[in-house]
Amino acid sequence: MSPSKHTSSFAEISLSALKENLRQVQIQAKNTPILAIVKANAYGHGAVPITQFLSQQKDKIKMFGVAFFEEGLALRSAGIRDPILILTGCMPEQIPDMIAEELTPVVFDVQTLEAINTAAIKQEKPVKIHLKIDTGMGRLGIRPEAVRAFMLKVLSCPSVTLEGILSHFAEADLKDLSFAQKQLSKLQTILEDFADKGLNVPYCHLANSAGISQLKSAQLDCVRPGIMLYGYSPLQEAIPHKLIPIMQVKARIITLKTVPKGTPISYGRTFVTKRKSRIATVAIGYADGYPLSLSNRGMMIAKGKLVPVTGRVCMDMCMLDVSDAPPLTIGDYVTVIGSEGSTSMWAQQVASLAKTHVYEILCGIGSRVKRCYV
Ligand SMILES: Cc1ncc(COP(=O)(O)O)c(C=O)c1O
Numbered sequence: 001m002s003p004s005k006h007t008s009s010f011a012e013i014s015l016s017a018l019k020e021n022l023r024q025v026q027i028q029a030k031n032t033p034i035l036a037i038v039k040a041n042a043y044g045h046g047a048v049p050i051t052q053f054l055s056q057q058k059d060k061i062k063m064f065g066v067a068f069f070e071e072g073l074a075l076r077s078a079g080i081r082d083p084i085l086i087l088t089g090c091m092p093e094q095i096p097d098m099i100a101e102e103l104t105p106v107v108f109d110v111q112t113l114e115a116i117n118t119a120a121i122k123q124e125k126p127v128k129i130h131l132k133i134d135t136g137m138g139r140l141g142i143r144p145e146a147v148r149a150f151m152l153k154v155l156s157c158p159s160v161t162l163e164g165i166l167s168h169f170a171e172a173d174l175k176d177l178s179f180a181q182k183q184l185s186k187l188q189t190i191l192e193d194f195a196d197k198g199l200n201v202p203y204c205h206l207a208n209s210a211g212i213s214q215l216k217s218a219q220l221d222c223v224r225p226g227i228m229l230y231g232y233s234p235l236q237e238a239i240p241h242k243l244i245p246i247m248q249v250k251a252r253i254i255t256l257k258t259v260p261k262g263t264p265i266s267y268g269r270t271f272v273t274k275r276k277s278r279i280a281t282v283a284i285g286y287a288d289g290y291p292l293s294l295s296n297r298g299m300m301i302a303k304g305k306l307v308p309v310t311g312r313v314c315m316d317m318c319m320l321d322v323s324d325a326p327p328l329t330i331g332d333y334v335t336v337i338g339s340e341g342s343t344s345m346w347a348q349q350v351a352s353l354a355k356t357h358v359y360e361i362l363c364g365i366g367s368r369v370k371r372c373y374v
Helices: 015-028 039-044 047-055 069-077 092-100 110-123 144-155 178-196 209-214 347-353 358-364
Strands: 009-013 034-037 061-066 084-086 104-107 127-132 160-166 203-205 247-259 277-282 299-302 305-310 318-321 333-340 343-345 370-373
Touching (some): 015 034, 015 047, 015 209, 039 047, 047 069, 061 069, 092 110, 104 110, 104 160, 110 144, 110 160, 144 160, 144 178, 277 333, 333 347, 343 347, 347 358
Parallel strands (some): 084 104, 127 160
Antiparallel strands (some): 277 318, 299 305
C-alpha cells in the first residue's frame, strides 16, 4: 500500500524485513518456538497487519503476546484465531469473554485462578493459563516461595490447565548478566521441583529479545521476542547485528519560507535564526509521537541531507532549517525515521537525541501517521 494523496505523514512498514528479522530470531533462538510480542499496536507497527502476516509463519510462531485483554479481542475481531497470551492477565468481568474468545490469560493470583475456574465450569469450556512468577522484575507474578501453594490450587481446579510458566527479565540487556542469571536459576529451581513431582508444563518461557541474544540457556521451551522482530537490537551497547528496522516514517513539507537573520521560530522563541535561513514547516508533531524533547535537538532527512529541528516541536508540526539541503518544494516528504541513501535517522538515533529508548519512539508513533505495508 502506498500513501494516498491525502496523507500528511505515513509509516512505510516492510513485511519482508519483518520476515528476515523473524529468521534472525530463529537463528539466535536455535529454532525454539516463538511467542511473538505484538502488544502496544505491535510496537507502533499495527497489531492486526503484523499479526496477520506473522500468523502465516505457522511453523515458526506458536503464539502471540499482547498486554491487555482488549488487544487480544481486537485481534480476534480481525479474524486471527492463533493462540494469544494476555500478558497482564484479566479483570474479573473480562473472564467470560476471555474464555469464549479462547484467549489465554497469564495468572498471578489465586482469586483470579478461582474465578477463571468457576467461569470455565459454567461455560463448560476448559481454560489454559500461564502462571507468572516474579523472579526479580518486581512487576507481575507470584513470589517463588508461593508457587507450591499456587500449584496445589491449580490442581484443584478441574477446568484449568497450566499450559505455561513464565517470568520476565529485568536487565538481560546489560553486559553484566549476573542478575539475569539469578532470575534464570530461580525459575529453573521451580521447574526442577515441578519435574520431580511429575508435573508437566508444556511451555516455560523467560527470554525477551535481550535474553534471546545474550542468554542461550534462558531459551527454555519458548522465547518472547518483541523489539528484535521490529528490527532493533535490545542491547544497551551498540553492537553490530543483522536486524533490519521495518518502519520508516515520512512527513510532508506544508510550507517553506526564507527568513532573515534574527527571526524567532515556534512557541517560546527558543530558536532565533543566526543567518538568513530557509525554514520548512513539516506535518508531524508531538501528537504524532515526535517528542517535544526533540525541540532544537532532533534531526530529519531532507533530500538526502540531515537537517536540524529548529524551535519547539508543536502538536501537529515542527520546523526544520533546510538552508543547507538541496532545493525542496511544498508537498515533498522528509524522512523522520529511516534512511535516504547513506544518510540515516533510525528510531535508535531519534531515541538517543530524545534521551529515551527506542521502544518509546516506536510505540509512540500516533494514529494520524498512516501505516502502509509493503
Ligand atoms: C512479558 C514480556 N515479554 C516479552 C517482551 C518483549 O520484550 P523485547 O521487546 O525487549 O523483546 C515484553 C516487552 O516488554 C514483555 O513485557
